[in-house]
Amino acid sequence: MDDEFNERVREVIASVPAGKVATYGDIAAISGAPSPRLIGRILAEDGHDLPWHRILRANGTPAPHLLHEQLELLRVEGVLADGNRVDLRKYRWETEPPPAPHDSLF
DNA sequence: GTTGTGACTCCAT
């Protein structure tokens, strides 16, 4: 029960479809982790069986040491990155559907 | 108990 997030986090990451990406903060929020740092730690410890390459930072850029590796794997899955940055706005995966595009005033 | 470190995020300058 202590590390319930641990299991939850892996489930969420494993649930990310190919061609999509998620941020540490999102995984943390969805999995119920207390902090996004835990996500990084889990991946570093036991992310060998998970699509860790689909996890990006809040600004759409992967970790410094994985930057090249991540982008390569993502590129193969159809996620094209501009330089070292991925279009989160386009490839960001969400568990819940976005708010209806109601005719907002703006 | 404190300190340092890390695949993090946000805000201000």
Next chain:
DNA sequence: CATGGAGCCACAA
């Protein structure tokens, strides 16, 4: 875009 500071959690020494 770069830098710094604060918040955050877990672990090793």
